[in-house]
Amino acid sequence: MEDRKPNWLLTLFLLIISAPILIMYFWLFIDSISEINTDGLWPEHFTLRNWRFLYEDIDGHGNVWKATLNTAIFATSVVSIVVILSSTAGYALSRLRFPYRSQFLGFVLLLHSFPSVTLIISIFLMLRLIGLYDTLVGVILVKAALELPFGIWIMKGFYDTVPWEIEMAGLQDGASRFQVWYKLVLPQIMPGIAALAIFSFMAGWSEFVLPLILVPGSETKLLSVYLAGLMIDDYLSDFGLFKAVGLFYIMPVMIFYLFTQDKLMNIYGGGTKG
Amino acid sequence: MEIKLEKFSKSFGSVKVIEELDLTVGNGEMIALLGPSGCGKTTTLYAICGIHRVSAGRILFGDRDVTALPPQEKNVGVVFQSFALYPHLSIYENIAFPLRIRKEKNADIERKVREISATLYMEHLLERRPGQLSGGQQQRVALARALVRRPDILLMDEPLANLDASLRLEMRTEIRRIQQESGCTSILVTHDQVEAMSMCDRIALMNNGVIQQIGTPDDMYHQPRNKFIAGFIGNPPISFIDGAVENGQFTSQGMSFGLPDNLKKASLTSGQKVSVGIRPEHLQPGSENPVAGEVTFIESQGREILYDLKLGDGQMLRSIQSGARTCKLGDRVTWSINVNAVLFFDAQDERILPA
Numbered sequence: 001m002e003d004r005k006p007n008w009l010l011t012l013f014l015l016i017i018s019a020p021i022l023i024m025y026f027w028l029f030i031d032s033i034s035e036i037n038t039d040g041l042w043p044e045h046f047t048l049r050n051w052r053f054l055y056e057d058i059d060g061h062g063n064v065w066k067a068t069l070n071t072a073i074f075a076t077s078v079v080s081i082v083v084i085l086s087s088t089a090g091y092a093l094s095r096l097r098f099p100y101r102s103q104f105l106g107f108v109l110l111l112h113s114f115p116s117v118t119l120i121i122s123i124f125l126m127l128r129l130i131g132l133y134d135t136l137v138g139v140i141l142v143k144a145a146l147e148l149p150f151g152i153w154i155m156k157g158f159y160d161t162v163p164w165e166i167e168m169a170g171l172q173d174g175a176s177r178f179q180v181w182y183k184l185v186l187p188q189i190m191p192g193i194a195a196l197a198i199f200s201f202m203a204g205w206s207e208f209v210l211p212l213i214l215v216p217g218s219e220t221k222l223l224s225v226y227l228a229g230l231m232i233d234d235y236l237s238d239f240g241l242f243k244a245v246g247l248f249y250i251m252p253v254m255i256f257y258l259f260t261q262d263k264l265m266n267i268y269g270g271g272t273k274g
Numbered sequence: 275m276e277i278k279l280e281k282f283s284k285s286f287g288s289v290k291v292i293e294e295l296d297l298t299v300g301n302g303e304m305i306a307l308l309g310p311s312g313c314g315k316t317t318t319l320y321a322i323c324g325i326h327r328v329s330a331g332r333i334l335f336g337d338r339d340v341t342a343l344p345p346q347e348k349n350v351g352v353v354f355q356s357f358a359l360y361p362h363l364s365i366y367e368n369i370a371f372p373l374r375i376r377k378e379k380n381a382d383i384e385r386k387v388r389e390i391s392a393t394l395y396m397e398h399l400l401e402r403r404p405g406q407l408s409g410g411q412q413q414r415v416a417l418a419r420a421l422v423r424r425p426d427i428l429l430m431d432e433p434l435a436n437l438d439a440s441l442r443l444e445m446r447t448e449i450r451r452i453q454q455e456s457g458c459t460s461i462l463v464t465h466d467q468v469e470a471m472s473m474c475d476r477i478a479l480m481n482n483g484v485i486q487q488i489g490t491p492d493d494m495y496h497q498p499r500n501k502f503i504a505g506f507i508g509n510p511p512i513s514f515i516d517g518a519v520e521n522g523q524f525t526s527q528g529m530s531f532g533l534p535d536n537l538k539k540a541s542l543t544s545g546q547k548v549s550v551g552i553r554p555e556h557l558q559p560g561s562e563n564p565v566a567g568e569v570t571f572i573e574s575q576g577r578e579i580l581y582d583l584k585l586g587d588g589q590m591l592r593s594i595q596s597g598a599r600t601c602k603l604g605d606r607v608t609w610s611i612n613v614n615a616v617l618f619f620d621a622q623d624e625r626i627l628p629a
Binding site: 163165166168169170171172173174175176179184187188 | 320323324325344345346350351352354355356357358359360361362371372375376419423
């Protein structure tokens with residue numbers, strides 16, 4: 001173990017430079033449980049009324065739990081698709097010889113460079129055409145497709161660090177190519193899979209543009225769209241409510257991040273430890 | 275089980291690595307594929323175990339043609355240079371892996387793993403992970419994993435290259451002991467002649483994808499077929515002197531001596547250009563067949579002392595002598611060549627054999 005003595009100077013320094021962020025979050029929390037005086041900075045009166053969206057529907061904006069469930073389905077589906085396809089495609093690109101392999105790799109990278117907004121109109125038209133417009137399935141497929149290039153590259157990088165000899169040894173020990181991948185290679189890149197899953201979950205949870213345009217209906221609304229809907233509603237200027245919903249929206253990501261940040265570091269470190 | 279390679283060839287794309295190689299390894303024999311890096315020895319090994327596809331020719335295990343079989347269908351144990359242990363599995367599971375793939379019963383697996391780890395003195399390691407073992411211990415695990423399913427053939431790719439010097443010595447005897455106990459036909463790939471000579475029954479010396487000579491370590495040392503073999507085998511290495519044969523004498527600008535009796539009848543014509551190889555132990559203090567030169571390098575190896583002798587024409591001879599140091603750097607000395615042990619090579623680098 002390394003020296004575990006707290007370094008007060010360093011802690012103080014980090015505290016100071018992260019103070020603006022911490023204060024903003026703290027203020028967000030305070031505001032969400034107080035009456036907000038619109039022309040002053042200081043909150044007055046404790047209230048839970050801002051959190052009323054949890055038990056009653058806000059007029060014209062649908063049910064928050066429905067949106068939360070949708071967002072959860074959306075994010076986890078994106079994670080599953082991205083992880084399964086990236087871990088298999090990454091293996092193929094790292095290990096198998098097939099025609100146009102390097103061109104394919106370059107092409108995948110090229111796909112990654114398009115901001116999703118530039119594609120939105122054609123995607124909208126395509127979804128209309130195949131009847132997946134305003135369905136969760138449609139937007140899940142689109143989001144997963146846009147996340148895939150990044151995922152495939154990350155996974156390929158992780159596979160590249162697994163020595164060939166391990167696979168050869170596996171084949172020699174009698175395992176099939178699939179068994180070698182599943183039993184020997186995959187466990188080596190678990191940190192990569194974990195990191196990719198977390199990344200794509202957060203990307204899915206925070207996605208806004210795609211669901212705003214592709215799933216505008218009330219049955220398929222996601223949390224980000226729900227929040228935006230509240231904020232642009234001309235008849236509603238309840239900042240306390242906005243802040244409470246905002247806090248509710250970022251809570252899962254923050255909790256998730258708190259517990260998985262060490263795994264996230266792996267994606268930059270690359271490869272297995274120990 | 276006997277291994278037989280018949281006109282085995284391997285190319286990668288248009289690059290021919292090995293052309294028409296023939297090799298037979300007898301049942302229970304341990305043979306070394308020895309050669310400089312890039313000579314095709316590892317390629318040959320990978321072809322035998324099935325990782326590389328064979329471009330042409332046949333590979334037989336006993337009477338069975340295994341040329342086209344994938345590695346899974348050959349019962350071959352392989353020890354890789356990097357050991358290639360599975361880092362996420364315990365040592366026990368590493369060794370058990372080939373048995374688990376075969377879906378053997380748990381009780382059988384347990385018995386076999388215990389048995390092989392007892393043979394290799396590593397029962398106390400079974401609960402650990404590969405990352406927690408030293409190089410020598412990892413080597414034992416790799417060996418155990420290769421042997422646990424009683425392979426027909428054991429292949430080892432530079433198994434000692436990743437170990438430090440003292441461990442290498444220990445594992446050398448250890449591997450040989452295990453190989454003899456199991457009676458497993460084995461091929462050892464190495465670039466280290468000492469390893470090959472000390473561990474194996476026979477050596478196949480390879481260069482540029484061609485087997486130069488197959489023979490016992492003694493054969494290779496005393497009866498090399500060509501200049502490459504003479505130069506590769508032996509440490510400190512042999513020294514070569516270029517010269518010509520004239521009137522029953524070998525002559526170069528720096529030295530000359532009468533041809534040994536057994537070579538006088540050989541097909542040597544007067545004026546023929548030859549190259550002679552003189553091993554360091556065949557140049558010793560003495561007066562017979564003298565050669566004079568200047569000592570330009572002295573290296574003490576403890577028991578023996580290695581000298582470099584620079585002849586009048588600039589060519590070098592090496593001498594290894596036991597006992598105390600007899601001269602110092604820069605001295606001019608006259609030493610004696612054991613002419614009967616000198617090896618003669620023709621202009622094509624082939625050995626000129628005594629008639």
